[in-house]
Amino acid sequence: MVDVSAKAATARSATAEGWVRLPPEARAALQAGRTPKGDPLTVARLAGLAGSKRTADLVLLCHPIPVTGAEVTVTLEPEGVRVVATVHTTAPTGVEMEALTAVTVAALNVYDMLKASSKALTIDGVRLLYKAGGKSGDYAAPDHRPDPGTGAVPPA
Incomplete structure (x- = not known):
């Protein structure tokens, strides 16, 4: 692991996104509420929150940091299910x-809950x-600009 003991603990945040692409039969099952395990979007949201707190257990060289928020x-969009996660900390390394x-775990849960309707989910x-904060400064994907007041990233 990289030694971060000399770095100051500062406020940091990061926002990520991912997609679960739905074939027609999976979209139909989701929209009709025909999913045997329950509501995929709610379960995925909760799983994503839990995943954000377990990152250091899953990513081997990732520092365990306090997730402060x-x-x-998880929303159904014309292109599929969009997952967006924003995580905050005050730590010597970023989030x-x-x-x-969080995004990946949420997407995996959508897949798990809809796989009975189709194996063609992607x-x-x-x-x-x-991302905001830290030595390397702020970063925004070229096609996404965060709201300067909140840091929130508008939908694609």
Whole structure:
């Protein structure tokens, strides 16, 4: 692991997104509420929140850091299910991995809950949209600009 003991604990945040692409039969099952395990979007949101807090257990060289806040939204869009996670901390290292893990775990839960309706679901587009704080400064994906007041990233 990289030694971060000399770095100051500062406020940091990161926002990531990902997609679960739905074939027609999976979209129909989701929209009709015909999913035997329950509501995929609610379960995915909660799983994403839990995933953000377990990142250091899953990403081997990732520092365990205190997650001081996390938001995960899981919405049905024309392109599929969009997952967006924003994670906050005050730590000597950033929370990009926590945001990316939250998105990935949420997407996996959507897949798990809809796989009975179709095996053709795909997960793609997992990426960092925005990060703030730390030595390397702020970052915004070229096609996404965060709200300067809140740091929130508008939908694609």
